[in-house]
Amino acid sequence: MPSALLVIVAVVAFARFAPGGAALRDARWYRGWAGWLGDRVQAERGERALAMLVVAALVLPAVVAVAVLDGLLARGFWDTVLAFVVLAWAWGPRDLDEDVAAAVRATDPPARHAALLRLYPRVTSVPGAGVDAVVHAALLRWFGVLLWFLLLGPAGALGYRLVALTADADMRVRLPGAVVDAAALVLRVLDWPAAQLMTLALALAGNFDAVVGAWRDWHSDGPGLDRGFLYAAARGCVRVELADAERDRNDALVVEIDGDAGAAPGFAAGTAELRDAMSLMWRVLLLWLAFVALIVISGWVL
Template sequence: MEFLAIITVLIALQIWGYGAIPQQDDWLATMHQRVSSIGNLRLRLALLILLPVSVVLILQVVLEGVLWGLPLLLFYVAVLLYSLGRGDFRSHIALYTDAWHRGDLQAATEQARELEGFDHSATPTNASELHAQVRKAVFYQGFERWFAVVFWFVLLGPAAALAYRLFRLLGSRPETTTEEQVLLDQGVQFLEWLPARLLAFTFAVVGDFDRGISAVSPHLTESTPAADLLGDSGHAALAETISADCTADKFAGQAEAELSCAQKLISRSVVCWVAVLAGLQLF
């Protein structure tokens, strides 16, 4: 059932794109506001995450075996679509690239800040520093918007995929307090530890194996954040990178080609794991 849901979602994304996914989070904002008066921090966060997850688990049991599993499949598809990352990733990259080609570093930086994984604490002072941060953000956003969600969806079902997205959503809300943010960040780091290392290994398999493995090996048992791990391992696995002797007039073209290569590496990784899941269906 999970595999059919993943294939259905992939087809839907190819037809309509991420921008057409109906992902409404107003209910979460309302719920967050209503539980804000609860003094116990852990209880407050538990309610925000466990209540929606419990609803998914209950509906999953109710729909089991109804009409040959068709309602359950549609439910799985709906939860998976909702659990995917927010925003139109490709549009942000296109707008960033356009601003960069115009030489508008400020506008390019503003577009780059819309990407998940972009280091908001650092202010790039030149195009090279900005590109390095964007490349890192591209790898992480490909991970958090799709791979991490599908990993937990396959491993523990739609409730786990939703739980991951709720941790991410709550962590990005302006109403979230500093104390809540600390716990949410710990939860996200825990949920991303294993899938991030799996994707980093996949980068090596579908990219430059020797360089990719060398980059990921030191971090396999460490607590390196997913964004840093994927940024380093993804860059190492790229078949096309910026040459060391690249001149200023050629930098923009080579950097754009590198970002395109990064997105293709992510796409190949997705195809690789779809093939693996398809093979597992035969056993």
Template sequence: MRPFANTPMAQTLLAVLLVLASGYTLPDLSRLRDFSWLKVWLSRWTRVGDDASTSRVPLVLLPLLLVVACLLIQAALARVLFGLPAFAFGVIVLFYAWGPRDLDADVEAVLKAPDSDRRNSAAQALRADPATATLPLEAAPLVEATFASALSRWFGVLFWFVILGPAGALGYRIVQLLARHPAFTAEIEASQRSVLERTALILDWAPTHLVAMTLALVSEFDAVIQTWRDYHAAHGRGYFTLDLGFLGALARAGVEADVMAGDGYATDVSDPLVELADARKVLRRILVAWLAVIALLALAGLTH
């Protein structure tokens, strides 16, 4: 039997728990998630493309090169001091790629806002894409935006960290920023943005479906599954496409069923604050379920 801390999945679980704990106990550390260096790299990469005598250099190669560099660092550190530097590197990169904003704090700011103006202002931080239209203070848009933000801030990063380690988490975050954050998209031409957006959708495909399946398990199974079927029947694109809009529909169905069941001692599905509070509760259940699966995989690794 192998020592628990020496199994890769156990190290993954420990790294995730450390990052989650640091977010709750040391929230000020989130200011370290500064990607200003990426803007410098982006401007230099763009100049290389402009100066090239042939076609422009594909911008999607930038996150790919960073992922390869991260993989090489992982491999090198794994050979030093029983892999402890590699584990520390993984924790640091996962923390850096997480968020960057604290979703729990953003939801709490909306729920605790003293008046409607400040509540509406606080709600804008829940948008997964800052370039999207103003988020109305209504139940359905709030729930959809909160789930989309959870996918970008939590589940997408976590999924790729489990699959590829710190390189996966960093690559996911960089693609998300280049494809969707206005600070970066403003400097990228349309054709390059289209490729990056498609890449972002590809990276979101698997975690989105896993979130949907977990949502069915931790909320009202029948309501979620039926909504999933109805969505694809209405859009006629099938399950194996990059149309990920079903997550918003499933989120509304799951949260509404949860609220109507009286979870949290409130049953008003038209109250945006009730729905938002329940959406946060459901997302926490999904995160715990994911961590439980990782823990089971870690325990299974003890016997091999």
């Protein structure tokens, strides 16, 4: 665990400060492998078992290879190097801060919507959609990878990223739709614990009442694998934080601070939502890292 914490901190710093780091996360090798296998498999929509087997055939070879190599290196220096390389590749695939900043810099609603699509392909134009996009991207790029890295090591981080790649809508040109749908189902299962832990961290790092209320309302009809409770909790938290911030300043000052002088009030509010949502994701990440650090310290003490 101490080495895992060091690897995580190093990867977060590398992703944040290394220019051009996203270029190192090239996944063309996996897309090529998926296209080759997809040309040889016919999976119809009703053949879920076959589609799941194809997903396993796509993901498991690389995951097993990394797991075996991780076991052979046995917690030495090169094992730490392997963990860093795999986690750095899985962390992304693009820089979250840069993509959110591109949406903030957008000068009109169509440009912003196009930028948000890079965060969440299913983003809509309804109020709060920018928060959904930021949180969705943070779950896929940061927290899902981080959770499975902590649970299963480098193989877990790699497996999560490959499943997420397989579930991407762009994969439908390489794989049968049933396979992509099966990968999306696996991804929802893998995301569920990470989304729950993110919601807990949101309650601690943001507004507790807003988050708990949104989580409770979403689960009023029973539990499920839908990630919507996480988005609802984040929207509630951001809404309360912005209301508190705007209580002490008038609308003109809000527009000026947001750098959108002359923009429509709704557009300026969307900019504030994006910034607050990104700040909230950083607070959640730091809270996760603090929890891991507490586990490490307690292990040393005990």
